[in-house]
Amino acid sequence: MNLGSCSKQVMGMDWSKRDGVSDISSSLCDFGDQCQFNVDFSRFVVVHGAGSFGHFQASKSGVHKGGLNQPLVKAGFVATRISVTTLNLEIVRALAREGIPSIAMSPYSCGWSTSERNVASADLLGVAKAIDSGFIPVLHGDAVLDDRLGCTILSGDVIIRHLAEHLRPEYVVFLTDVSGVYDRPPTDPNAVLLREIAVDEDGKWSVVKPTPQSMNKQVEITVAAHDTTGGMVTKISEAAMIAKLGIDVYIVKAATSHSLRALRGELRHDIPDDWLGTVIRFSR
Amino acid sequence: MNLGSCSKQVMGMDWSKRDGVSDISSSLCDFGDQCQFNVDFSRFVVVHGAGSFGHFQASKSGVHKGGLNQPLVKAGFVATRISVTTLNLEIVRALAREGIPSIAMSPYSCGWSTSERNVASADLLGVAKAIDSGFIPVLHGDAVLDDRLGCTILSGDVIIRHLAEHLRPEYVVFLTDVSGVYDRPPTDPNAVLLREIAVDEDGKWSVVKPTPQSMNKQVEITVAAHDTTGGMVTKISEAAMIAKLGIDVYIVKAATSHSLRALRGELRHDIPDDWLGTVIRFSR
Known part of the structure; x- marks a missing residue:
């Protein structure tokens, strides 16, 4: 994705401490004015699944089957979102460390919802605006509200299809x-x-x-x-x-x-x- | 917030591993049908600042002053969001461990933006819907897009005032x-x-x-x-x-x-x- 940047220095964009060790100083010493940074990226969207995150929490509580009024489902909804957003943050940080201006856009909080598991609303404008601002939005499979079932799981594959339908990538x-x-x-x-x-x-x-x-x-x-x-x-x-x-x-x-x-x-x-x-x- | 739940068992809602140690089993053993869980919470919104998170990244790069087309500002925008969402995730997890059905709603990704530092758009519907679904939305001070400056920092205090104006809490x-x-x-x-x-x-x-x-x-x-x-x-x-x-x-x-x-x-x-x-x- 980092087109033509081979000869350029990568500007790390994760300036947070990891496991108590700060890599802030090593990032910041790259900030001299003489450096040429490449921040012109192709227009991309990244969507990832849950991998080993989220699935356990969702299946144990039945979030995918709905019924948000049940205490266990509600707890599972919260637990699933914590798990998948933990993975999402790791992915955003990994991309940022490589100089990719990645921005987390967690589907539930961005207004994605479903109606009997089909996408009912989606934040296409937010994704488009982030791309226009030069960022790489990073979405993921998520627990969302469903207007019939109460809640369900929206998979990354369905998100990709919906984005493709409306944003028409190459x-x-x-x-x-x-x-x-x-x-x-x-x-x-x-x-x-x-x-x-x-x-x-x-x-x-x-x-x-x-x-x-x-x-x-x-x-x-x-x-x-x-x-x-x-x-x-x-x-x-x-x-x-x-x-x-x-x-x-x-x-x-x-x-x-x-x-x-x-x-x-x-x-x-x-x-x-x-x-x-x-x-x-x-x-x- | 957990009104009248003193005599009831708390249902932990963070089922993710921490530092390699899983507390899933201890959470799940509470799931017996005989347990009485309290999931009826007052209708609350939590907004937190950045504390020691975010400020360094924002001030070092000048995100609050705008100029998103400058590589350093853009990198700082990404770094600031990583830092504040890391804190947000910790707060959501801490609340969830106490049985509070907290849901991260990161302002930038939820569509909050400003115009010369004044709130220009905000996700009031998403917050209201989360509350109606029985969740406690957790927002935070964040780096956002500004239609005049390119970008800026939206403080937690301003978010609270905007929410209060429109959601009219008690x-x-x-x-x-x-x-x-x-x-x-x-x-x-x-x-x-x-x-x-x-x-x-x-x-x-x-x-x-x-x-x-x-x-x-x-x-x-x-x-x-x-x-x-x-x-x-x-x-x-x-x-x-x-x-x-x-x-x-x-x-x-x-x-x-x-x-x-x-x-x-x-x-x-x-x-x-x-x-x-x-x-x-x-x-x-």
Whole structure:
């Protein structure tokens, strides 16, 4: 994301103490007038899930099922938000330390709410204004109020789709811990990486690359079998809905050169053969 | 705040690990059906300042003076928000551990902004909705966007006044580290606690109790001399503006029986002689 800044010094933006040790002085000594700082970033939004944060608190109390008038659900709502905002703060700090002007925008407090789990209100203006001000908004999966259920969990994947629908980014990158979408669980030694998936008008999707004839016939069946496991299939279906808007989606392994190329927009016109990941596109 | 819950068990609402030690199990073992939990709280809003958080980051970079297009100000804006939201999260967690359903509502991300340092937009609906849902919103002094200056610092005192103006609470309590407002710095052994201050139509205020005749003549002059030091005088002038709305303001030492009585609303009709603190009232 930090385009063209390789030769420039990074200005750390987390000046808080960590575990009692202050890194303020090391940040501040970079502040001489002679330094060239790069603060012109691409216009980006970061959305993260809860990982190991939040899920325990939410499932233990049933926040996702609603019923905010029940003491346990209410306590779980508070506990879930504490957990996910703790993670959010860590992510904002990690980005800031690398010189990325990240700004926490916690969905519940920014006015995101749902109606029977569908987004009913969202803070699109706040996100757009933060981007226009040169910041990188950092949103996350969160516990929110639901006007029918009382409360529920709004996932990061749904937030991304909603933002994509309304802010119309050039492209969307899903960062995961595997190289992309496979025809079967990636732990299977025979798993084949699906390099390109096309989504049609009806939202149906098919594998374009590798070509169907070169592949094992079982692909579609195997992928369908994943449905019950959630995880990746939720990502693919949300990704397919984004692709239907004409916005390319890249699913790629985080912290690799492949993810960097995707984030930098190098794949917009053409997917190089040596790029490892899955692109999901609308087929007109 | 936890009215009438003395005999009931407190349901901790922070289920996150602290310093690697989990207190989840001890929280969860309280969840038996036989337990009576009190989750009916008074309708309250908590607003806190930055204390030792935020001030360094803001003043070092000049966030309060604006100029968001300058790299240092922009970095300072990010650093200030990280610092104040770190404190906010700690306060939300501390309240949650005591069974108070606290919800972080960070002003910047909730859409608060200013125009030449005056509040231009505020998330009153979000705060009201959180209260109606049974939560205690926790706001704080924050770095915000300013449509003239680019950015500035919105203080907790200004947030309280704005909320009071629009949400019309029954009363407002300022918690400080001294017993109230004194006629001179409270470190002075001759300092006299001003027990009641009246504010008139014009916003001018005068000491009602102790009666002026019983007091040293220098009071007004001494108080005026504090003006340059900021701190308490800012609080008093914001408090006076709230009192002018017909809303009583109590300035009291935190974590004392006096603050508890103020928070519980026991002073609404009558200030007992043994109550230690300052009440600021509108004199019609």
